[in-house]
Amino acid sequence: MIKIGNRVSLFNNMGKEGLVVDLKSIRITEYFTGGSGTNSWRIVVQWDDGSKSVEKISDVMRID
Numbered sequence: 794m795i796k797i798g799n800r801v802s803l804f805n806n807m808g809k810e811g812l813v814v815d816l817k818s819i820r821i822t823e824y825f826t827g828g829s830g831t832n833s834w835r836i837v838v839q840w841d842d843g844s845k846s847v848e849k850i851s852d853v854m855r856i857d
Contacts, residue, residue: 795813795816795836795850795853795855796813796816797813797814797815797816798812798813799812799813799855799856800812800855800856801813801836801838801853801854801855801856802853802854802856803848803852803853803854804852804853804854805852809840809841809842810840810841810856811838811839811840811841812838812839813836813837813838814837814838814839814845815836815837816834816835816836816837817834817835817836817837817847818832818833818834819832819833819834819835820832821833833849833850834850835847835848835849835850836848836850836853838853
């Protein structure tokens with residue numbers, strides 16, 4: 794699980810590293826046969842180059 798304060802990198806750009814500064818819950822509006830899906834997450838990342846972006850939680854990985 795990715796948490797605030799973790800160091801992360803993008804799967805599609807391994808050289809870009811940053812720090813998670815916020816987690817945002819995103820409401821899912823799709824419905825399935827068994828009910829509705831759960832909420833998803835977007836994370837706000839402060840990159841080492843000074844920029845900040847919002848990424849899908851599935852697009853980043855933790856750096857240990």
